[in-house]
Amino acid sequence: MAEKSGADILVEALCDLGVEVVFGYPGGAVLPIYDAIFKQKRLRHILVRHEQAATHAAEGYARSTGKPGVVLVTSGPGATNAVTGITDALMDSIPMVVITGQVATHLIGSDAFQEADTVGITRHCTKHNYLVKDPARLGATIHEAFHIATSGRPGPVVIDIPKDVQVATAKYTRPGPIQHKTYRPQIKADPAVIEQLVDMLAAAERPILYTGGGIINSGPAASLLLRELAKITGAPVTSTLMGLGAFPASSPQWLGMLGMHGTYEANWAMNQADLILALGSRFDDRVTGRLDAFAPNARKVHVDIDRSSINKTVRIDLGIVADVGHVLEDMVRVWKARQHPKPDTNEWWRRIEGWRAVKSLDFPEGDGKEIMPQRAIRALWEATHSQAPIITTEVGQHQMWAAQHFDFEAPNKWLTSGGLGTMGYGLPAAIGAQLGNPKALVIDIAGEASIQMNIQELATATQYRLPVKIFILNNEYMGMVRQWQELTYESRYSESYSDSLPDFVKLGEAYGWKGILIEEMSQLDGGIADMLAHDGPVIVDCRVAKLANCFPMIPSGASHVEMILQTDKVAGTLNDEAKALV
Amino acid sequence: MHIKEEKAERHTLAVIVDNEPGILARIAGLFTARGYNIESLTVSEITEDKQVSRITIVTSASPHVLEQIVAQLDRLVPVHKVRDLTAEGAHVERELALVKVRGTGEARIEALRLAEVYRARVVDATISSFVFEVTGGTEKIDKFVELMNEVGLIEVARTGIVAISRGKDAA
Structure with a gap:
C-alpha cells in the first residue's frame, strides 16, 4: 500500500466518514491541508470570515442535519478564535470535529510564530482532544474523533495536527467498526x-x-x-x-x-x-x-x-x-x-x-404604529410557518421572544445558543443550516447588538449564494441587559445603549445583500413579504418598541410560582443574594 | 452577603486510566475547573505494557459533590473506571515518607529510638544526620514527622496516599 501525506490522509478520512462540508479559514500551519483540499473535488470547503463563525456554522449545520459539523483552522489565533464556538458546542451537546493546525513537532514549546497550546486551551471545552504527533496514527485518530463526537452525549472534539505531520507520509487504513478501550456510552436502559x-x-x-x-x-x-x-x-x-x-x-x-x-x-x-x-x-x-x-x-x-x-x-x-x-x-x-x-x-x-387562562404570553399591542417585538415574531411566523423554516437566533430578548412566539412543529428547525448564550451565533449558524438544507427557508432572528458580533459573515453568504434572511428586532438596546438593569439596578443603563449603529440596509447592500427597513406596523407584513420574495440573502432592519421587556420572567433567585407577568409593574433593586446570581 | 459552604467528607478514589499524554492535566484540570478539592494525588503505571495508570486521589467534598466527582471523572474518555474506596468499604491506605533529621549526641540517639518505635528504616546516615524511610497511614506519618520536628527535622518528602480495597476483588 502506498503511503500518503498526513494532509491527504485527513482529506481521505473525512471523505470516508461521509463529510461533505468543511467550514474553515486557511493559515500558515494548515497550508499542506489546504493544498490537499485544492487538489480534490469530494469535500466542499466553505471559507468563513472569522474562525468563530466557522464553529457556529458547523453547529448550525450539525443541529439542522443531525450530521457532525467539521471545522478547519490554523494554529495560534485560528485555534483561539474557535474556542468560543467549541465551548458553545460543548454546552449544547453539538457533534463537531475541529481540525487545528499546529507548528511542527520540533517547534512545539518554543513559542514559535502562531504557536498556542491548543490541546491545553481546549482540554476543558471539548469532549475530548488529540495532538497527533505520528502520521501513522492520524487516520485512526480522525475515525475515533468522529465516533466520540457523535456517540453518547455529542460534543466537540479537537484534533491538533502539527505541520510536519501533515507533510510526512504514512499508510492509511479505512475506518472500520470502533470498539473503544474505555469509551462505551450506555445506550439501553435495564x-x-x-x-x-x-x-x-x-x-x-x-x-x-x-x-x-x-x-x-x-x-x-x-x-x-x-x-x-x-x-x-x-x-x-x-x-x-x-x-x-x-x-x-x-x-x-x-x-x-x-x-x-x-x-x-x-x-x-x-x-x-x-x-x-x-x-x-x-x-x-x-x-x-x-x-x-x-x-x-x-x-x-x-x-x-x-x-x-x-x-x-x-x-x-x-x-x-x-x-x-x-x-x-x-x-x-x-x-x-x-x-x-x-x-x-x-x-x-x-x-x-x-x-x-392567564395567557402569560399576551403582550400590549402598542399605539398601532409602533411595532411590538412580539408582534413582529408572530407576523414572521404567520408568513412563514407553512414552509417549516429553520430559525436561528442570536442571544438576548429577541431570542426569548422567538422561543415564546415562534411555534415549531418539528425538530431540527430551531438553532440557538442555549447553554453558553453566545451573541453572534445566529448568522453563521444560519449559513451552516442553509448549506445543509439548500432548499429550506433559513431565518436568523437577531438583535441589533448581537448581529454585529459576527456581521462579517454577510460576505460568506454572498460568496456561496446562500439565500439566508436576517430579521433584526432593532430596539437600539442590548435589551436583556437593559431589562436586568431595570429590574435590579434601578434602571441605571450602564453601557447597554446601542450607540452609533450602522445603517443595516446600506451595510447589507455593501455586501451584496438586499436591505429592507421596517419602521412601523403598516410596513410589517409587506416588509416580510418582500424579504421572502427575494431570491437571495436579505437583511431586514425592523425597528421595534425600544423599551419592551420580555415576560413572563422568573427573577433570579425566585421560584417557579414567583413569576413576573407582563401586567406587573416591576422596577427597582434586588437583594445581594439575587444580584449574585446570573 | 456571605458565601456558604457545604460540610465536606474525606474520600479516597482510585481512578484507572489509559496512560495517554495529558491525562494527568485532564484530571487535575477537571478538579480545578469544577471547584473540587485535591488533598493528595498519586499516579503510576501499573501494567507491564505501561498502557494503564492508577491514580489515587484524596478529596474532600459533600456527598452530593462526591457523586458528581465520580461521575465527572468517569465521563473522561481515557478513564477505564473510577472507584470510591471510602464509600465501597474496607480498604488499606499507605503513604511513604523520607524524613531528614539533624542531630548529635542525645538528640541523635532519641531520633533512632523513635524511628524504631515507628518502624522507620535508616536509608542514609552521616555523623550528624539521618534520612528515615517510614510507611503507614497518614496519621502515623504526621505523628512521626511531628516527633522528628522536636529532635531536629530538616525536610520531608512524602508520596501522598496510595490505596487498595481489602479482600480478593479488584477495585
Missing part, C-alpha cells in the same frame, strides 16, 4: 427500570414530561416516540429552550417552554406536578429557578445519556443512564404490552387550563 418507570407514570395523578435537547440529539425517531408517549399517557409536555420542536406546538398537550422566560402554565405545572419525567434535559438553572423551591412535591425521574447530568443540581428519585430515544421506545412498548388504559388526568388538566 428493562426492570423501564417497568418501574412505567409503573410510576401509570400511577401519577399529575405527571409532566419535561423534555430537552437530548430528544433532538437522539434523532427524529425520538420526537415521534415522544408524541406517542404523550398520546397514550395524556401527560402535558413542556420543553427547555434546546428542545423546542421535539413536540409540536400545535398540540393541545403542549404547555410551551418552561423556565425563566417560560409560560405560566409550564412553570406552575412543574411546581404542582407529582411526577416529573425529565427526558434529555438537564435541570439547568434557567429551568429550575430557586433550587430549594423547585417542584417540591414531585418525584423526579431523569433520563440522560450522561451520568454526570443526573443528581448534578436536583435530587433525583430514579436516574436512568441511556439514550432517551431507546427509553421512549421501551416505555411505549411496555405501556402498550400491558394494555394500560389512559390515566385519568382530567383534574390535572382542569388546573392546567386555569393557569393557561
Whole structure:
C-alpha cells in the first residue's frame, strides 16, 4: 500500500466518514491541508470570515442535519478564535470535529510564530482532544474523533495536527467498526427500570414530561416516540429552550417552554406536578429557578445519556443512564404490552387550563404604529410557518421572544445558543443550516447588538449564494441587559445603549445583500413579504418598541410560582443574594 | 452577603486510566475547573505494557459533590473506571515518607529510638544526620514527622496516599 501525506490522509478520512462540508479559514500551519483540499473535488470547503463563525456554522449545520459539523483552522489565533464556538458546542451537546493546525513537532514549546497550546486551551471545552504527533496514527485518530463526537452525549472534539505531520507520509487504513478501550456510552436502559418507570407514570395523578435537547440529539425517531408517549399517557409536555420542536406546538398537550422566560402554565405545572419525567434535559438553572423551591412535591425521574447530568443540581428519585430515544421506545412498548388504559388526568388538566387562562404570553399591542417585538415574531411566523423554516437566533430578548412566539412543529428547525448564550451565533449558524438544507427557508432572528458580533459573515453568504434572511428586532438596546438593569439596578443603563449603529440596509447592500427597513406596523407584513420574495440573502432592519421587556420572567433567585407577568409593574433593586446570581 | 459552604467528607478514589499524554492535566484540570478539592494525588503505571495508570486521589467534598466527582471523572474518555474506596468499604491506605533529621549526641540517639518505635528504616546516615524511610497511614506519618520536628527535622518528602480495597476483588 502506498503511503500518503498526513494532509491527504485527513482529506481521505473525512471523505470516508461521509463529510461533505468543511467550514474553515486557511493559515500558515494548515497550508499542506489546504493544498490537499485544492487538489480534490469530494469535500466542499466553505471559507468563513472569522474562525468563530466557522464553529457556529458547523453547529448550525450539525443541529439542522443531525450530521457532525467539521471545522478547519490554523494554529495560534485560528485555534483561539474557535474556542468560543467549541465551548458553545460543548454546552449544547453539538457533534463537531475541529481540525487545528499546529507548528511542527520540533517547534512545539518554543513559542514559535502562531504557536498556542491548543490541546491545553481546549482540554476543558471539548469532549475530548488529540495532538497527533505520528502520521501513522492520524487516520485512526480522525475515525475515533468522529465516533466520540457523535456517540453518547455529542460534543466537540479537537484534533491538533502539527505541520510536519501533515507533510510526512504514512499508510492509511479505512475506518472500520470502533470498539473503544474505555469509551462505551450506555445506550439501553435495564428493562426492570423501564417497568418501574412505567409503573410510576401509570400511577401519577399529575405527571409532566419535561423534555430537552437530548430528544433532538437522539434523532427524529425520538420526537415521534415522544408524541406517542404523550398520546397514550395524556401527560402535558413542556420543553427547555434546546428542545423546542421535539413536540409540536400545535398540540393541545403542549404547555410551551418552561423556565425563566417560560409560560405560566409550564412553570406552575412543574411546581404542582407529582411526577416529573425529565427526558434529555438537564435541570439547568434557567429551568429550575430557586433550587430549594423547585417542584417540591414531585418525584423526579431523569433520563440522560450522561451520568454526570443526573443528581448534578436536583435530587433525583430514579436516574436512568441511556439514550432517551431507546427509553421512549421501551416505555411505549411496555405501556402498550400491558394494555394500560389512559390515566385519568382530567383534574390535572382542569388546573392546567386555569393557569393557561392567564395567557402569560399576551403582550400590549402598542399605539398601532409602533411595532411590538412580539408582534413582529408572530407576523414572521404567520408568513412563514407553512414552509417549516429553520430559525436561528442570536442571544438576548429577541431570542426569548422567538422561543415564546415562534411555534415549531418539528425538530431540527430551531438553532440557538442555549447553554453558553453566545451573541453572534445566529448568522453563521444560519449559513451552516442553509448549506445543509439548500432548499429550506433559513431565518436568523437577531438583535441589533448581537448581529454585529459576527456581521462579517454577510460576505460568506454572498460568496456561496446562500439565500439566508436576517430579521433584526432593532430596539437600539442590548435589551436583556437593559431589562436586568431595570429590574435590579434601578434602571441605571450602564453601557447597554446601542450607540452609533450602522445603517443595516446600506451595510447589507455593501455586501451584496438586499436591505429592507421596517419602521412601523403598516410596513410589517409587506416588509416580510418582500424579504421572502427575494431570491437571495436579505437583511431586514425592523425597528421595534425600544423599551419592551420580555415576560413572563422568573427573577433570579425566585421560584417557579414567583413569576413576573407582563401586567406587573416591576422596577427597582434586588437583594445581594439575587444580584449574585446570573 | 456571605458565601456558604457545604460540610465536606474525606474520600479516597482510585481512578484507572489509559496512560495517554495529558491525562494527568485532564484530571487535575477537571478538579480545578469544577471547584473540587485535591488533598493528595498519586499516579503510576501499573501494567507491564505501561498502557494503564492508577491514580489515587484524596478529596474532600459533600456527598452530593462526591457523586458528581465520580461521575465527572468517569465521563473522561481515557478513564477505564473510577472507584470510591471510602464509600465501597474496607480498604488499606499507605503513604511513604523520607524524613531528614539533624542531630548529635542525645538528640541523635532519641531520633533512632523513635524511628524504631515507628518502624522507620535508616536509608542514609552521616555523623550528624539521618534520612528515615517510614510507611503507614497518614496519621502515623504526621505523628512521626511531628516527633522528628522536636529532635531536629530538616525536610520531608512524602508520596501522598496510595490505596487498595481489602479482600480478593479488584477495585
